[in-house]
Amino acid sequence: MSEYVIDIDSLTKIYQTGKTDFKALNTVTMKIRKGDFVAIMGPSGSGKSTLMNIIGCLDRPTSGTVIIDGENISIVSDNELAEIRGRKIGFIFQKFNLISTMNALKNIELPMVFLGGTKADRNRQAAELLGKVGLTKWATHRPNELSGGQQQRIAIARALSNNPSIILADEPTGNLDTKTGEQIMELLVELNKEGKTILLVTHAIALKRFANRVINMLDGEISEES
């Protein structure tokens, strides 16, 4: 296997809006090593969300190749794409995106349900992850009974539940106060130390310092890397 967990070559993504085409990504080439903590930064419309969606297997490239943990996502079916998402990617969203009708434990369990593990395994794994984010006491609470910080911790536990190699965090501190945001970032740093590759998409320049690599984007292209 390649040393790169994410290997992108000449990726172009064009959106068709009505009669005009919009080039969201223009021949982007990018390689990310296993264990990297990468911050992808840039203003709105720079293409960072599109890049994130393609890396997260939610969208497909118009051209170019994207290899995620050894899988070429341009050539797989919808179902396989869903499977890759579930197995290799953990999502963390700005608005936490927990399922409102399920309690904390069931939310964490959900990605395992879609992959089809046994109930006993799932329960054990979910309880373990709940402990890892320090919310064992809150197992049976629904999202609306939890604070923002707690919800984001549950979301992080959910992102880890299938033991993915890549964590995609899209403005994970955007809806949190500074102090809680710091705690969430520290949790991500910890995960990075455990070997997870972390991609952080953010506007917040202050978060740069947590990353060991920063990719700046502008108008669908990588403008600067450090």
Add this chain to the structure above:
Amino acid sequence: MIRDIFVMALEAMRSYKIRTFLTLIGVIIGVASVIMVTTAGGSVSSFVAGQFNVFNPTGMVIGTGTGGATPQLSMRSVVFTDNDVAKIQNLSYIKTVAPVGVVPLNKILKRDGFLNWESRPGQTMYASNSALLEIMNVKIGEGRMFEEGKNEVVISKSTAEVFGKDKPLQVGDTIYLRRVDGKTLEAKIVGILKASSTTNMFNAMANPGIICPIKPYYSSYFGSNAGTILKRVVAYTVLLAEATDTKHVQDAQNEILNYLDSGGSDASKYKDQSLDFVVITQQYILVRIQQVVDVIRVYIVAIALISLLIGAIGIANIMFATVTERTREIGTMMAIGAKRRDILQLFLYQSTIIGLLGGLIGCILGASGSWFVVDLLNRSVQNLGGALATGTITVIYAPEWFVIAVIVGIFIGVAAGVLPARKAAKMDPVEALRYE
């Protein structure tokens, strides 16, 4: 995994209790009314069919009125003579004939002590022969049938109580009958009819209060009321007849009509030109009632089906709303590995569970509702005083309709859920995640 998604669907429904409940109601009402209508309708049908046994299935009424596909008796003209009665009696498929003469009464009187008279408004009295009771399938409860030519009458249980429930007329009592022509005749009560047997399906003749012999009550009265032509002849408005057996009711009917229409009958001479001879059989009446019941049943089932359709639209509507409302959650589930099939199942299960639950609850409500409806029908049958029918309607559940109702419920759930669930499954995860 299917089980897990099923549990997720249940949890989602639990989270939206009121919404789920309101959606359920639509299905419940539809299913319950189908069950109610089919059960009540089936019970009434078998009750009506049972009346073949209560009434004499070979019985028929011969009279004048309007013929055709739906014959009607008019009871207006007095046309059948004793000669006609004898001729009809001799036809090959006729067992017995009973002429019926109507004797309208002004008053019923009873001697109270030596000088006092108690009186009650009179009712209609029927003059006939002893074959009447057999043809009408009416039994005498107490006493015996009158003898021809004697001043004897048989009365119904309700007539026995005209002077008060506390002092009913008894067998052996003597009453006085004042006819509309002013003449008062003495009558000894020799028999009282069985309570439930004061019944007759020929509604024109419902509730004979008093039955008397033709002589002396009818023949002596006749001349004063029959018009000019018939002054010297005793004639009757209707005849009751009985066929030899149930297989030959139709033949008997044809024979009678052939005879009456032939011109050889007295009745054809006396009959008004605008009227037809009419023979109405018990079977015909039962068939007619059955037809009415069937029409009502079809009508209400149609309404029930419409309410089921509305229930289905309700499910579809609420499922679309739920899918739209949960768009971002659908996107999230896709992001964490849900396949399109999983999303489709999740929403399809929800609508199917609503359909199934609605079907089951509807069955239970429908079953108890039909018991209630049949009870109401029984009360109204009793209120008619047995004029239409005897006995009570028993609830007969049709198990196949319960199975059909549950299947229809599930089907409605699936059908109503397909489009919303497909909408959910086809969502673009990127778009769905962006949904506010």
